[in-house]
Amino acid sequence: MAAFAQAATKAVSKVTYDAKTSDLKNVTVDCSGDTGLTTDHGVKIPDTDNWLKISDGEHSGPLLLEDQISREKLHRFDHERIPERVVHARGFGAHGHFKVYDDSASKFTFAPVLTDSTRNTPIFIRFSPAQGSRGSPDTVRDVRGFAMKFYTPEGIWDLVGNDIPVFFIQDAVKFPDFVHALKPEPHNEVPQGQTAHNNFWDFVGLMPESAHMVCWVMSDRGIPRSYRMMQGFGVNTFTLINDQGEQFFVKFHMIPELGVHSLVWDEALKINGEDPDFHRKDLNEAIENGCPPKWTFGIQVIEEKDEHNFDFDILDATKVWPEELVPVQIIGEFVLDRTVDEVFPELEQVAFCTSHVVPGLGFSDDPLLQGRNFSYFDTQINRLGINWEQLPINRPTCPIFNHNRDGAMDSRINANELNYYPNRENRGHPIAPNRTSGGGYVDFQEKVQGIKQRVRGAKFQEHFNQAQLFYNSLKPHEKGHLIRAFSFELDHCDDERVYKTYTELLRNIDLDLAKTVAENVGGIAPESPARPNHGKIAPSLSQDYFMPPAPTIATRRVAILIADGFNYAEVQTMRGLLAMAKATCWIIGPRRGEVKSESQISGVEGMTINADHHYEGQRSTLFDAIFVPSGPKHAEALMKNGRATHWIREAFGHCKAISAIGEGVAFLKHAIQLPEVDLELNPDVGKVSTSYGVVTTGKYSVLSAAAETFTFGPND
Numbered sequence: 001m002a003a004f005a006q007a008a009t010k011a012v013s014k015v016t017y018d019a020k021t022s023d024l025k026n027v028t029v030d031c032s033g034d035t036g037l038t039t040d041h042g043v044k045i046p047d048t049d050n051w052l053k054i055s056d057g058e059h060s061g062p063l064l065l066e067d068q069i070s071r072e073k074l075h076r077f078d079h080e081r082i083p084e085r086v087v088h089a090r091g092f093g094a095h096g097h098f099k100v101y102d103d104s105a106s107k108f109t110f111a112p113v114l115t116d117s118t119r120n121t122p123i124f125i126r127f128s129p130a131q132g133s134r135g136s137p138d139t140v141r142d143v144r145g146f147a148m149k150f151y152t153p154e155g156i157w158d159l160v161g162n163d164i165p166v167f168f169i170q171d172a173v174k175f176p177d178f179v180h181a182l183k184p185e186p187h188n189e190v191p192q193g194q195t196a197h198n199n200f201w202d203f204v205g206l207m208p209e210s211a212h213m214v215c216w217v218m219s220d221r222g223i224p225r226s227y228r229m230m231q232g233f234g235v236n237t238f239t240l241i242n243d244q245g246e247q248f249f250v251k252f253h254m255i256p257e258l259g260v261h262s263l264v265w266d267e268a269l270k271i272n273g274e275d276p277d278f279h280r281k282d283l284n285e286a287i288e289n290g291c292p293p294k295w296t297f298g299i300q301v302i303e304e305k306d307e308h309n310f311d312f313d314i315l316d317a318t319k320v321w322p323e324e325l326v327p328v329q330i331i332g333e334f335v336l337d338r339t340v341d342e343v344f345p346e347l348e349q350v351a352f353c354t355s356h357v358v359p360g361l362g363f364s365d366d367p368l369l370q371g372r373n374f375s376y377f378d379t380q381i382n383r384l385g386i387n388w389e390q391l392p393i394n395r396p397t398c399p400i401f402n403h404n405r406d407g408a409m410d411s412r413i414n415a416n417e418l419n420y421y422p423n424r425e426n427r428g429h430p431i432a433p434n435r436t437s438g439g440g441y442v443d444f445q446e447k448v449q450g451i452k453q454r455v456r457g458a459k460f461q462e463h464f465n466q467a468q469l470f471y472n473s474l475k476p477h478e479k480g481h482l483i484r485a486f487s488f489e490l491d492h493c494d495d496e497r498v499y500k501t502y503t504e505l506l507r508n509i510d511l512d513l514a515k516t517v518a519e520n521v522g523g524i525a526p527e528s529p530a531r532p533n534h535g536k537i538a539p540s541l542s543q544d545y546f547m548p549p550a551p552t553i554a555t556r557r558v559a560i561l562i563a564d565g566f567n568y569a570e571v572q573t574m575r576g577l578l579a580m581a582k583a584t585c586w587i588i589g590p591r592r593g594e595v596k597s598e599s600q601i602s603g604v605e606g607m608t609i610n611a612d613h614h615y616e617g618q619r620s621t622l623f624d625a626i627f628v629p630s631g632p633k634h635a636e637a638l639m640k641n642g643r644a645t646h647w648i649r650e651a652f653g654h655c656k657a658i659s660a661i662g663e664g665v666a667f668l669k670h671a672i673q674l675p676e677v678d679l680e681l682n683p684d685v686g687k688v689s690t691s692y693g694v695v696t697t698g699k700y701s702v703l704s705a706a707a708e709t710f711t712f713g714p715n716d
């Protein structure tokens with residue numbers, strides 16, 4: 001992960017400039033020129049290793065309280081931590097830009113951020129698993145946050161979404177119960193970074209509204225290959241207001257250019273141990289290697305008159321608006337092109353509020369969203385203090401002028417003796433709402449009537465139609481993964497009532513699913529479904545639907561496995577081809593450092609390659625594909641090495657693309673040992689053999705064909 005290390009020490013100046021970058025630059029200290037240590041009050045420090053003390057020079061005596069330099073160092077250290085987020089505590093992200101293609105959304109909104117194609121809006125995104133603490137691993141099975149901050153001239157817009165389009169609960173008041181059940185159990189703080197425990201499954205088993213979301217989290221969506229390969233969803237129903245004063249319901253979608261891809265569970269488990277920071281490194285690596293991740297941005301829009309024309313309530317966050325019913329209109333795109341300089345001030349102090357929207361956007365009566373609008377602001381006060389919006393990463397790029405004052409850590413100096421309104425100068429006056437840019441925020445005026453009562457809408461009572469729709473829409477391999485995920489999780493619940501209740505609940509989704517899971521975990525295997533399967537399918541719910549238009553290996557991590565005696569020309573050519581295709585390439589050898597090629601061994605000087613890692617230092621799970629060149633001695637050495645053999649077996653088991661040439665093929669045969677995998681050398685020049693994602697050839701001349709065959713489709 002050399003690239004990641006470089007990222008950490010890169011010069012502050014390597015940035016593209018925009019309003020937010022310039023703003024952050026004002027507070028970013030370029031530490032490349034060392035000016036020597038000082039205290040926080042600026043006094044130069046003579047010694048940072050020895051506390052001022054009484055000593056005869058030979059023996060250490062008592063420390064002196066007088067040493068303000070040492071005291072400051074400890075005080076600062078003692079206060080380094082702030083409360084971690086109650087959910088989504090672990091996260092990572094980057095800076096980027098958002099733009100719309102044209103003004104097509106102006107039919108629905110007057111917000112320039114969504115309609116003005118001349119704008120390049122600075123954005124910041126934080127991705128985050130939800131359950132674990134700040135130190136939990138990256139590749140746990142969980143929903144991922146997809147929180148976006150748009151720095152617009154009209155103010156900040158926070159779109160605090162997830163990589164899954166629905167949520168566990170319908171009403172915000174259930175959130176504390178849900179999060180208590182989700183998080184590690186109170187008596188032992190177990191488990192960390194996963195939902196495989198009694199309390200989670202107890203709660204969701206008794207809250208059938210969560211069934212749809214639970215299916216999504218148990219599906220491949222719960223273990224993404226990369227933050228760069230996740231879809232994003234605003235989840236809640238927001239509103240748009242156009243310049244005619246009409247209101248529309250809207251859901252927001254983010255679709256990754258690289259397609260939606262996942263790990264397989266065995267990989268995810270291993271990566272958690274091998275490299276708990278896999279996702280954050282992956283994001284930085286792509287940006288640093290010149291492959292900034294990109295998403296298109298889409299909206300689903302429902303006119304007010306159609307609000308009640310669906311068999312689900314469009315304000316219910318446990319339901320999707322199937323794309324087959326309400327198409328996603330792609331209106332723009334965004335890219336993440338700048339890594340953070342320091343994690344704490346940027347990623348830890350960034351604070352999102354669903355209530356932060358800009359004129360032209362508004363809120364629906366979605367009962368989850370309404371509660372979120374209260375909760376996020378409140379939580380930021382707890383985490384960061386009342387002046388959290390003054391922090392560099394959170395402050396808007398447009399002017400702020402109001403009569404809010406003081407509070408802990410107020411860092412603004414308002415040169416204004418009038419801190420109230422009205423005042424004799426009419427300073428800080430309200431700006432009338434105006435459905436054009438530059439006007440005051442426009443509240444959509446609507447008549448609201450009803451009876452004050454604690455209820456939910458009638459359509460909110462139906463919980464299984466869409467869970468069934470989701471299950472029906474999965475491809476067979478996705479269904480297999482889902483069944484195994486349920487089986488893994490429920491096997492970790494040791495309270496019989498919990499796994500029996502949940503397997504009972506699964507009868508409402510699909511009989512086969514319920515039966516297989518129940519048999520695996522000792523639950524109640526049903527004879528009949530709780531309700532007939534409606535048989536409907538929505539292809540857009542399968543992640544296979546979101547493959548990139550053309551297969552690509554851009555940004556994928558390819559390992560070249562070598563031992564002494566490898567074919568130098570093949571390795572160099574493959575490296576070149578991979579670089580052209582924008583893949584990252586890593587040499588894995590018996591040791592880090594010099595590995596001798598076939599030619600070097602036979603006396604040609606300079607034919608060595610430095611391995612980036614040794615077989616044990618990095619494992620196949622951290623790579624997307626493997627190439628093994630030819631070379632009799634190298635192949636023989638690989639065969640004798642158990643760890644090298646495991647590399648291939650494991651990668652094959654994880655359905656990775658594997659390619660080999662000449663004697664490298666013999667090594668694959670030795671490692672894979674499956675008769676049905678066709679690994680025969682093709683004697684014809686220019687021909688390759690492919691089977692189960694394994695590509696082999698006897699001849700160097702078809703190397704490029706082998707390289708091209710590293711394509712990435714659906715996982716199995």
Ligand code: HDE
Nearest residue numbers: 085088126145146147161162167172175235371375376379
């Ligand atoms: Fe959150 N959620 N949430 N949530 N959520 C938080 O806010 C909350 C919900 C989501 O990277 C907290 O700043 C309530 C849905 C993300 O900083 C907190 C309800 C969705 C993040 C909070 C929900 C989310 C949070 C904790 C139900 C998907 C991380 C720290 C009414 C659309 C943002 C914080 C980041 C964080 C409350 C439901 C996504 C406590 C009350 C639905 C991505 O305020």
